[in-house]
Amino acid sequence: MTQWLSQMGTWNWLIVGLALMGLELLAPGVFLLWLGLAALAVGLLSFVIDWTWQTQIIAFALLSIAAVPLWRSVARRSNNVTDQPHLNRRSDALVGRVFTLDKPIVDGAGTVRIDDTVWRVSGPDTPAGSRVQIVKSDGASLVVGQA
Numbered sequence: 001m002t003q004w005l006s007q008m009g010t011w012n013w014l015i016v017g018l019a020l021m022g023l024e025l026l027a028p029g030v031f032l033l034w035l036g037l038a039a040l041a042v043g044l045l046s047f048v049i050d051w052t053w054q055t056q057i058i059a060f061a062l063l064s065i066a067a068v069p070l071w072r073s074v075a076r077r078s079n080n081v082t083d084q085p086h087l088n089r090r091s092d093a094l095v096g097r098v099f100t101l102d103k104p105i106v107d108g109a110g111t112v113r114i115d116d117t118v119w120r121v122s123g124p125d126t127p128a129g130s131r132v133q134i135v136k137s138d139g140a141s142l143v144v145g146q147a
Contacts, residue, residue: 013043013056034071038063091137098147104128105144112142
């Protein structure tokens with residue numbers, strides 16, 4: 001293993017970097033991408049700097065360790081503005097809308113039909129056919145109030 005590491009040259013780092021990035025395509029998780037970029041960086045720096053294999057391994061380790069937290073901080077700061085803010089959060093998109101109760105709310109639980117889906121609702125006891133407004137979403141159920 002030591003002999004193989006000592007023979008690690010510039011092109012080997014580039015090949016390892018591309019292989020890691022290729023594996024990222026097969027098993028996406030955005031982790032191998034950063035290891036691949038660190039290997040590519042070591043390979044590209046090896047064109048300029050003539051360093052020992054131990055220094056190359058240390059540089060690869062440091063770049064790999066630094067890449068993940070750096071990306072997380074950049075990703076957290078990015079402000080993703082979208083034209084569909086409630087995509088994959090359908091219940092949040094229903095807040096504020098008014099619907100007719102499908103079944104009465106008895107003991108705090110009832111149902112309302114919205115498009116082709118029957119939603120579980122909670123709120124004050126209300127007879128079927130009454131108009132209610134969605135106040136907030138609570139997971140897979142909705143909290144309603146009088147419209």
